[in-house]
Amino acid sequence: MSDKRQLLKKYMRCLDEMKNELKRRQLKKTLKTHMKTLHELECEIKQREGKQATLRQRGRVCDSRNLPHPQMLEEYTTQFCRLSEEARELLESALAARRDAYVPYSKFPVGAAFRSKCGYVYAGCNIENVAFTPGCCAERTALAKGVSEGQMMFTGGAVVAYHPKGFTMPCGVCRQFMREFACRDFPIYIAKAPAPELADRIPAIEDEDEVLVTSVYRLLPHSFSTFE
Incomplete structure (x- = not known):
């Protein structure tokens, strides 16, 4: 044991x-x-x-003496019904111009409108070409109309197109083209056009639809504006 x-x-x-x-x-x-x-x-x-x-x-960019720091307008989003009458008119003119877009290749119509200093609105659409390069965006079409009639200063612009994922912004070339005629910053209103199945909807833009309010200088900061 x-x-x-x-x-x-x-x-x-x-x-x-x-x-x-x-x-x-x-x-x-x-x-x-x-x-x-x-x-x-x-x-x-x-x-x-x-x-x-x-x-x-x-160093901070805002402290550099080699970069211009032009005064920029505020950038924000708002409802269509909260815009001024002039802004709504620009968007409606862009929508009307969009219906005449010549887009047999991309099937992506865009409309744009710009108000000259005298108050007249010039609208345009994108015009495509089989060689692609000669095509013209809606923004440049609208501005070219105004410039060809002696209008060199503008106070506002609008761009309208439909993309299911968000706003359609101006391309780089159009941003530079707009900057050419902006001695001071002016607002650019960006809105979504109705979807293809709602193309005939009236009104085309509902009061509660969102609109992006940006500006020429914000679309192209540190822009090339002089060669002298």
Whole structure:
């Protein structure tokens, strides 16, 4: 009987030793995990400190004497019914011009309208060409109408097209073309035309429809405006 007791004590000691060894291994594993996390945090802190140091060495664009900083109009979104009568007229003129778009290749009609300083509205649509390059965007068509009649200053513009994922913005060429005739910033109203299945909807733009109000200078910041 005493032999069995001694054997039991021996097994109990072995069991305790195994438990202690297991605890040490678990602690070692946990310690390694914590050390790895600590190392990653130290690396991240060093990276952030390096970035902050780099930023402190950089100059702010608004402080540069080599870049013009023209005064820009505010950019925001609003409902169609909250726009001024002049803004709504521009959008409606752009919608009307869009119906005459010549787009046999892209099937993507766009309408644009610009109000000259004298108050007259010039509207235009995009005109495509089988060679693609000779095509003309709606914005340039509308502005060219005004310029060809002696109007060189404009006070507002609008662009209308339909894309299911959002507003259709002027392309880079059109932004530069608009900038040519903007001695000061003027607003550009961007709205979505009705979907093809709702093309005959009246009114074409509902009162609650969203309109992006941006401007020429915001569409083309740091623009090329002089060669002298």
